[in-house]
Amino acid sequence: MSANIVKISPGFEEIMPEDYRNLVKDGPYGRGLDVDKLGTFKELIEEHPLCAGCGLALSLRLILASLPNPEDTVIVGTTGCNSLSFSQVAIHNIHSLFGNQNAVATGLKRALKIRFPQKAKDVVVIGGDGGIGDIGLGMVMHSWFRREKITTIMLDNESYSNTGGQESGMSCEGAVLNMAPTGKKFPKISLPEIARDAGCVYSATITPASPKRLGKVVKQAILIARELGPTYVQIYCPCPTNYKFKPQESLKRAKEKEKDGSYPIKEYLSPPAKEFVEGLEVVNKPR
Amino acid sequence: MQKVDYPVLAGPEGYLSPSAASMGVVLPDEGEALVEGRIVPEEEAMEKIAEKLLSAKNPFFFPGPLILWAWNEKAVEKAKAVKEMTEVVPAKIIPMPDYRPKYPTINPREEINPNHPNLTIWHNKIDVCVFIGVHCHYANLALKIVRGGTNCYTIALCGEYGHEDAMITLRDVHTEKVRQLTEVIKRAKAERKGRR
Numbered sequence: 001m002s003a004n005i006v007k008i009s010p011g012f013e014e015i016m017p018e019d020y021r022n023l024v025k026d027g028p029y030g031r032g033l034d035v036d037k038l039g040t041f042k043e044l045i046e047e048h049p050l051c052a053g054c055g056l057a058l059s060l061r062l063i064l065a066s067l068p069n070p071e072d073t074v075i076v077g078t079t080g081c082n083s084l085s086f087s088q089v090a091i092h093n094i095h096s097l098f099g100n101q102n103a104v105a106t107g108l109k110r111a112l113k114i115r116f117p118q119k120a121k122d123v124v125v126i127g128g129d130g131g132i133g134d135i136g137l138g139m140v141m142h143s144w145f146r147r148e149k150i151t152t153i154m155l156d157n158e159s160y161s162n163t164g165g166q167e168s169g170m171s172c173e174g175a176v177l178n179m180a181p182t183g184k185k186f187p188k189i190s191l192p193e194i195a196r197d198a199g200c201v202y203s204a205t206i207t208p209a210s211p212k213r214l215g216k217v218v219k220q221a222i223l224i225a226r227e228l229g230p231t232y233v234q235i236y237c238p239c240p241t242n243y244k245f246k247p248q249e250s251l252k253r254a255k256e257k258e259k260d261g262s263y264p265i266k267e268y269l270s271p272p273a274k275e276f277v278e279g280l281e282v283v284n285k286p287r
Numbered sequence: 288m289q290k291v292d293y294p295v296l297a298g299p300e301g302y303l304s305p306s307a308a309s310m311g312v313v314l315p316d317e318g319e320a321l322v323e324g325r326i327v328p329e330e331e332a333m334e335k336i337a338e339k340l341l342s343a344k345n346p347f348f349f350p351g352p353l354i355l356w357a358w359n360e361k362a363v364e365k366a367k368a369v370k371e372m373t374e375v376v377p378a379k380i381i382p383m384p385d386y387r388p389k390y391p392t393i394n395p396r397e398e399i400n401p402n403h404p405n406l407t408i409w410h411n412k413i414d415v416c417v418f419i420g421v422h423c424h425y426a427n428l429a430l431k432i433v434r435g436g437t438n439c440y441t442i443a444l445c446g447e448y449g450h451e452d453a454m455i456t457l458r459d460v461h462t463e464k465v466r467q468l469t470e471v472i473k474r475a476k477a478e479r480k481g482r483r
Binding site: 006007008009010011012015016017020047048049087088089090 | 350354355362363370381384385387388390397398
């Protein structure tokens with residue numbers, strides 16, 4: 001896909017459902033929009049089957065609004081709550097077998113590089129804590145070891161939520177879930193640090209309670225991956241269904257965890273990534 | 288001529304109807320087409336398509352993303368030719384803009400979705416339909432569901448090798464062939480008029 005081809009064939013404009021006409025007219029393709037413009041354009045996801053108050057749903061909206069080039073982006077997903085919403089996203093996405101997402105993304109990125117050598121095609125992995133931190137961790141880490149230029153975004157709801165609430169490696173020690181009634185017996189995996197040591201040139205944690213920062217982190221991660229190497233973003237996505245709080249309290253919970261440090265917000269940039277970001281800031285500085 | 292073991296006829300075939308391919312129906316070679324599971328010369332299939340469309344009570348075209356989106360010049364040309372064909376029949380159009388499942392459901396008055404094409408066919412009481420510009424895997428899925436759950440007669444105009452689960456399918460349908468079929472329909476229409 002490319003911004004100049006997100007248009008309807010002549011003669012079929014009136015036949016297309018209004019939703020699609022609006023996507024062409026008011027969608028984000030080719031417009032370089034950002035999260036602060038949410039509400040002023042037709043979003044890439046507007047319907048999804050996720051629970052009320054789902055932190056993934058909000059994070060996904062923010063991610064999609066932050067993509068530097070939605071028309072030239074392919075998302076690779078995998079099994080998990082978040083995958084239920086991907087079929088609703090109005091950009092290319094591939095659903096891979098549970099845990100295979102970074103291997104699929106690797107092949108895809110390399111193929112796109114050969115097929116479109118002059119074009120920036122962003123391959124972004126978006127998965128849950130189960131797909132990225134547990135089941136697919138081997139393939140995730142090997143894509144980092146190989147320095148593949150892909151961005152991996154984990155939507156971390158700290159449990160296997162759509163299978164009834166089992167603990168995951170990303171659940172905190174002591175977390176009590178439907179299928180972990182006596183509490184988790186070991187600490188949360190420190191994946192941002194593992195990412196850094198495994199070769200990611202950028203890794204960050206964030207929550208949707210800071211939408212502007214989330215947008216900036218996602219955009220940065222994608223642009224750095226395009227030029228330098230693998231990047232990793234971990235987003236805390238509160239799950240009211242399995243952690244038993246009211247749907248309207250999701251953001252409050254994210255804010256609290258940011259504040260009290262129980263979900264530490266960190267950012268690591270390798271020296272080349274730091275230099276690259278400083279260059280970006282100079283270019284984007286308002287005059 | 289190939290012996291017909293499994294006639295591919297309008298349904299409803301019932302829940303979990305077998306795919307025509309699994310029942311031994313094979314795809315046609317160049318210059319050939321499939322009519323109700325039989326391999327026939329392409330010209331014969333075109334005549335049959337014209338007859339089906341012109342005798343239908345409520346014919347519909349279902350253009351897919353490959354022609355609805357102006358992703359290259361060829362797509363635009365083909366879309367133009369398809370539009371012209373719908374005007375010649377005349378047939379109505381309901382688009383299949385993409386394959387995303389819609390929650391809670393699609394609006395069957397204005398779009399068709401390969402995951403439940405029967406809803407659109409039932410709602411609009413469509414007796415003959417034409418799929419064109421739909422990627423193979425979703426055309427296969429939709430055609431099988433239509434045959435399983437509705438009595439709609441399906442025609443698949445395929446840019447690749449054709450579809451066994453359609454009652455009639457042409458292969459290698461590019462702009463030129465769309466125009467050729469339009470001419471066949473025009474001629475058949477004039478003949479029908481002359482007979483009245």
